[in-house]
Amino acid sequence: MVENATEDIHSEVESDHNSFIRKFHHVLHQTPAIVPLIVLSLSILVFGLLLGPKFFSPFALTLILQQVQIVGIVGAAQTLVILTAGIDLSVGAIMVFSSVIMGQFTFRYGLPPTVAVACGLLCGSLIGCINGWLVAKMKLPPFIVTLGMWQIALAANFLYSANETIRSQDIAADAPLLQIFGTKFNIGGAVFTYGVIFMVFLVLFLAYVLKHTAWGRHVYAVGDDREAAGLSGVNVNFTLISVYTIAGLICAFAGWTLIGRIGSVSPTSGQLANIESITAVVIGGISLFGGRGSILGMFFGALIVGVFSLGLRLMGADAQWTYLLIGTLIIVAVALDQWIRKVAS
Amino acid sequence: MEPILAARGLVKRFGRVTALDNCDFELYPGEILGVIGDNGAGKSTLIKSLSGAEIPDEGEVFLEGEAVNFSSPIDARKAGIETVYQTLAMSPALAIADNMFMGREIRKKGLMGQLFRKLDHSKMQKIAHQKLTDLGIMTIQNINQAVETLSGGQRQGVAVARAAAFGSKVIIMDEPTAALGVRESRRVLDLILDVKSRGIPIILISHNMPHVFEVSDRIHIHRLGRRLCVIKPDDFSMSDAVAFMTGAKKPPSEFVGTA
Numbered sequence: 001m002v003e004n005a006t007e008d009i010h011s012e013v014e015s016d017h018n019s020f021i022r023k024f025h026h027v028l029h030q031t032p033a034i035v036p037l038i039v040l041s042l043s044i045l046v047f048g049l050l051l052g053p054k055f056f057s058p059f060a061l062t063l064i065l066q067q068v069q070i071v072g073i074v075g076a077a078q079t080l081v082i083l084t085a086g087i088d089l090s091v092g093a094i095m096v097f098s099s100v101i102m103g104q105f106t107f108r109y110g111l112p113p114t115v116a117v118a119c120g121l122l123c124g125s126l127i128g129c130i131n132g133w134l135v136a137k138m139k140l141p142p143f144i145v146t147l148g149m150w151q152i153a154l155a156a157n158f159l160y161s162a163n164e165t166i167r168s169q170d171i172a173a174d175a176p177l178l179q180i181f182g183t184k185f186n187i188g189g190a191v192f193t194y195g196v197i198f199m200v201f202l203v204l205f206l207a208y209v210l211k212h213t214a215w216g217r218h219v220y221a222v223g224d225d226r227e228a229a230g231l232s233g234v235n236v237n238f239t240l241i242s243v244y245t246i247a248g249l250i251c252a253f254a255g256w257t258l259i260g261r262i263g264s265v266s267p268t269s270g271q272l273a274n275i276e277s278i279t280a281v282v283i284g285g286i287s288l289f290g291g292r293g294s295i296l297g298m299f300f301g302a303l304i305v306g307v308f309s310l311g312l313r314l315m316g317a318d319a320q321w322t323y324l325l326i327g328t329l330i331i332v333a334v335a336l337d338q339w340i341r342k343v344a345s
Numbered sequence: 346m347e348p349i350l351a352a353r354g355l356v357k358r359f360g361r362v363t364a365l366d367n368c369d370f371e372l373y374p375g376e377i378l379g380v381i382g383d384n385g386a387g388k389s390t391l392i393k394s395l396s397g398a399e400i401p402d403e404g405e406v407f408l409e410g411e412a413v414n415f416s417s418p419i420d421a422r423k424a425g426i427e428t429v430y431q432t433l434a435m436s437p438a439l440a441i442a443d444n445m446f447m448g449r450e451i452r453k454k455g456l457m458g459q460l461f462r463k464l465d466h467s468k469m470q471k472i473a474h475q476k477l478t479d480l481g482i483m484t485i486q487n488i489n490q491a492v493e494t495l496s497g498g499q500r501q502g503v504a505v506a507r508a509a510a511f512g513s514k515v516i517i518m519d520e521p522t523a524a525l526g527v528r529e530s531r532r533v534l535d536l537i538l539d540v541k542s543r544g545i546p547i548i549l550i551s552h553n554m555p556h557v558f559e560v561s562d563r564i565h566i567h568r569l570g571r572r573l574c575v576i577k578p579d580d581f582s583m584s585d586a587v588a589f590m591t592g593a594k595k596p597p598s599e600f601v602g603t604a
Contacts, residue, residue: 029491213462214450217443224436231434232507233419233448291438 028340032285032293035336036300039283039329043304047311055314058190065196068306070095070261071276072199072299073254075284076206077247078277079298083210084243085223085290086135086142090127091251092273093153098124099255100157103166103265106175113177121252127153128248132241150274161267168263182260195257202250203299210295219243223290279326280305283333287341304329347410349374349546350395350426350515355404357390364390365401366570372515377537377547379557379578382567383590389519391567392550396428396517397421408514419448427512431520433504437493442466442473444492445507476510477503480536498529502536509540516540517548522556534560554583566590 027034048056055061074091081088098120105116127149134145171178181195210216218239221229230236254273259265284301286293309322352370356363364387372378382388393399395406397415405412408424415421418428435444446469452458453465470488477488480502492500501521508516518537522530530553537560541547551557557564558578566573566589573589574596588594 029494030489208461212464212466214452214464215462217439217447217450217464220439221436221443221447224438228432228434228436229447231418231428231430231432232436232444233422291436 025340028336032340033297033300035333036284036297036304040300040304040307043307043311047307047314051311051314055311058188060310060314062190062192062196064303064306064310065199066191066193066261067310068302069193069195069199070254070258070270070273071280071305072302073195073202073257074251074273074277075280075298075302076199076202076295077250077254078281079284079286079293079295080206080219080243080250081142081247082278082281082286082288083219083223083290083293084240085226086240086244087146087278087288088131088244088247089143089146089274090131090149090153091247091254091277092270093150093157094124094127094248094251095255095258095273096267096270097127097153097157097160097255098252099258099265099269100161100267102178102256102259103171104161106178107166107170113175116175117177117256120255121249124252124255125245125249128251129241129245131248132244135244136237136240157267163267165267166265171259171264178256178259178265179263180260181257182263193260195260198253198257202253203295206295215239215242220291223292225291276305279330283326283329285333285337287337288334289341292337292341301333346373348372348407349409350548351407352391352395353405353407355391355394355401355406357387357394357399357401363570365394365404368404368567368571370395370565370572371575372546372548373563374546375541375544376562377541377549377560379561379564380548380550380567381552381554381557381564381586381590386567386590387570388550388567392428392517392519392548395421395548396426398428422511425512425514426517427508427515428517429501429504429508429519429521431523433500435492435500435504438491440489440491441477441495441503442470442488444503445469445473445476445510449511472510473506476506480506480509480539496529497525498532501525501529501533505533505536505540509543509545512545514545515548516545517550519550520552521549522551522553530556554586558583558586566596568592 074095077091078088101123102116102120105111105119106113111119131145131149134140135142181193181198183194184191210219218229218234221232221234222236222239226236258270262269280302281298282288282301283304284293284297284299286297305326308325309319312322313319348371350370350372352368355365355368355370357365368387368391370391380388380392390399394401397418397420400416406415407413408426413424415424421428436447451465451469453463457463458465474488492503495503505518505521521533521537525533534556537547537549549557549561561578564576564578564586566576566586568590576586576596585594589596
């Protein structure tokens with residue numbers, strides 16, 4: 001009797017436990033950005049408690065936004081590509097090359113800054129379009145295509161710029177438009193730049209597009225199962241080419257923002273954008289196998305990295321601790337993704 | 346009676362292999378036509394030629410008496426021919442409604458739809474729910490559930506519902522029961538009969554003789570790239586059909602060619 005009763009209770013507890021896990025699983029399935037949001041809130045809370053007002057101030061918190069603006073913008077491009085089950089290793093190179101074109105076209109050829117900026121944006125889109133064409137029409141693996149394009153764009157960047165940096169003072173004097181994204185403004189101690197505002201609006205805009213337009217649903221469908229998407233009436237090639245083209249355009253915008261951030265036009269800047277954008281995407285809970293995740297997750301992922309780097313720096317810790325923690329987070333995030341992908345039967 | 350979908354003298358070659366060798370085909374309004382044949386007999390090439398997935402080298406396809414040239418499955422779909430593929434062609438991570446309206450989404454009316462191209466999620470969910478209820482497969486609790494959380498039979502049900510919702514003229518089903526258990530197969534067969542009772546003719550490709558014999562009005566037997574004969578399930582036994590299919594037995598001459 002007694003044994004039976006304890007067994008019953010035991011099984012009841014177990015089934016409760018199971019249904020809780022199932023519910024949690026379901027919630028993650030529906031809103032994959034929730035895990036990075038929890039991690040972000042917790043890390044802000046922990047650093048806030050440890051560091052007090054030094055960290056928990058409008059200035060420090062908005063400083064994080066400024067520090068992640070480039071990664072956030074490039075990460076938005078990376079998100080689009082990864083959602084189609086691709087990867088874009090050329091994002092950093094496209095960004096730098098576009099910024100160099102904006103600078104050199106203004107200062108070498110004396111073009112009006114608006115025209116130079118337009119040329120830079122066009123160039124980024126064009127490189128992205130070539131990536132997309134090779135992936136969609138030639139059916140080459142995205143990893144290989146963008147690995148090649150990374151080298152090509154970076155080499156073109158160094159050859160064209162002759163490794164020459166355009167100084168910040170010159171830009172400020174002759175072509176302030178190039179630095180416009182660096183413009184700062186203050187709201188009660190919180191410091192924002194146009195670049196930060198641009199990043200936030202870009203992420204919100206893409207979140208809307210991905211969820212509420214047919215094109216957005218097609219991006220997910222193509223990443224989930226390319227064949228099935230084609231058979232159910234999605235124009236797969238158009239979707240892929242448009243995704244890579246838009247990714248290129250966004251990277252060119254990141255290049256423009258980069259000029260605002262560092263002031264000068266430097267062909268050697270932004271070398272880590274590739275790996276940092278992929279890190280933000282992965283920590284943000286977006287599946288590298290495509291079709292799963294949300295762009296808000298990427299944004300939270302980028303912020304998590306920003307919070308860790310600033311928090312640990314303010315604590316006076318070795319910068320390597322940041323990398324160690326981020327590395328751990330990446331592995332945990334991918335393990336979690338594998339678990340989410342397991343179908344609840 | 347005019348056939349709703351017909352083909353005359355289809356030829357399709359893949360290199361040295363002739364998959365279709367002067368093949369004819371007819372589907373009449375309101376019927377279920379079973380298509381059987383040994384592996385490699387060319388039945389999937391025939392079906393692909395009808396659904397636009399392959400373009401035949403020679404011959405013509407007629408829909409309601411008019412010659413049509415489909416260059417892709419999307420063309421055939423626009424003409425009212427829906428195909429339920431063996432792989433189901435669904436995106437597992439997306440919701441049921443998303444899958445049902447993939448490639449033919451409904452946009453919101455007014456400014457939000459035209460300028461911001463916003464989708465009308467609630468309308469699509471409502472229609473999807475309606476279609477599933479119509480076919481009696483609303484054992485699904487939540488229309489926003491991801492397709493991958495459904496059982497095999499439920500997925501098949503959603504795929505059939507999608508075809509039935511949009512297939513105005515013909516529905517082609519490729520091995521709809523191949524991956525299913527006994528009870529789930531039963532449900533899908535009932536579903537097929539239910540779709541037929543709505544007046545939509547169905548082409549059913551299957552290896553499962555009992556299933557084909559149970560639901561078909563006529564059975565097209567395919568052999569060596571062409572139609573060998575068309576039989577009625579009541580006139581012949583399953584072992585006869587298998588014997589015709591494999592060439593062990595010759596069909597009586599009155600059934601050869603047309604039927």
